[in-house]
Amino acid sequence: MPVTSVTRDPEALTMTVVADFAAPLERLWDAYTDPRQIERFWGPPAYPAQFTRHDAAPGGRSVYSMTGPDGETYHGLWEWESVQPRHSFDVRDRFAHADGSPNSDLPTVRMRFTFEGTDAGSRVTTVSQFDSLDELEKLLEMGMDEGMREAMGQIDAILDDLSSFAAGRATSTAILSDTKVRISRVIRGPIEEVWRAHIDVSLLRQWMLGPDGWTMPVCEVAEVVGESYRYEWEEAGNDENRFGFEGELLESAPPHRMVTTERMIGMPGDGTVNEMTLAAVEGGTLMTLVITYPSVELRDMVLGTGMTDGMESSYQRLERDVLATAIA
Known part of the structure; x- marks a missing residue:
């Protein structure tokens, strides 16, 4: 004991x-x-x-x-x-x-x-x-x-x-309830740099791309609570394959917490509330993202798209292309 x-x-x-x-x-x-x-x-x-x-x-x-x-x-x-x-x-x-x-x-x-x-x-x-x-x-x-x-x-x-x-740093998903999902990832880098990578347009365009072969032609960041943001991605060489998200910044407490709404552009219905928390841990920064969906059906549909795999590709790119200097 x-x-x-x-x-x-x-x-x-x-x-x-x-x-x-x-x-x-x-x-x-x-x-x-x-x-x-x-x-x-x-x-x-x-x-x-x-x-x-x-x-x-x-x-x-x-x-x-x-x-x-x-x-x-x-x-x-x-x-x-x-x-x-x-x-x-x-x-x-x-x-x-x-x-x-x-x-x-x-x-x-x-x-x-x-x-x-x-x-x-x-x-x-x-x-x-x-x-x-x-x-x-x-x-x-x-x-x-x-x-x-x-x-x-x-x-x-x-x-x-x-x-x-x-030992394990890969992006993991935990279902907390019918409408809540928690995404977790230890990102190798200091908390201040990980926070900056989430609010700096030039950095976001380097890493928040999901699988290889995509670009981010639209990256409008909300800097003040109440402002709106808009992100759009496009498959390289195929401008018809394009999608995006928009929403509003609800809370911001640098460098620890950010809360936003999120809606897929062009999709009717309610979107999600995303609560991101950063905490300094052994080996880097623990990123915790709690997503609240309007329904279990939307939760399952989004998880079924391979969202976690796409996020892991982005976080690997964040460590390799943006935080490499800070890690060294």
Whole structure:
């Protein structure tokens, strides 16, 4: 069991959990900041978690749910207050409604996660700060202590899973619900350069091309929230084979988060909402793209086009042709 101590301090209104792992500090940090990994242990074994948003940056937000053995679902969110990469982060952990909005009827816990290397590997110390003794006792009665022990007992297996997360960088797709899909890719390059590659017209035209043999004759970028963008691609030597997307920039928090709408040009009906999050991880920048579709039918139709393969070709081109200098 990785948890080595649990200390409650009723006077300071805190609970401190210390856990040690036989893994490098970078791997432990990434387990908490990568939504694909944290959702494998944040909920106790009988209540697996699913993260539909996970912004490892000040001012960011994480939205998650935990589903029990009888199908009951509990919702929560983190409000990120501060981040010192590979050292610590502070969040407000709150109960939430199904739509991700805070549930103010239940207690809020301020949590500081501190990471450090040890002779045997690494350690995370989690200090939970409560607003009152009543709230501390209420959450302990709800099983917070035991839940954290059980959840953290799952981390060792994730830290050992190097093939899925540390070694593999290919674009992966996870279906989160009937309408939500998460695309993930570790891009070899610093987060600032990866962000710039997504907003600079001259760079976008170099890499966001999908399979070989296509060009991007139209690349109009939205620079300010509320502005529209338009991208069009054309098969080289065949100007009749052309398609494009357009939409609006809804949120922008450089270099961590960008939210846009997206509609295929000429296609009737509602489009998608695309939430892109960038986080610095071991080996580069983790790009997470959560796409919300208006229907399961459109979701399946788009996934059936080979979208993930086209995105992987583009990300390989991004690393090779745009980020090569930054990587070196």
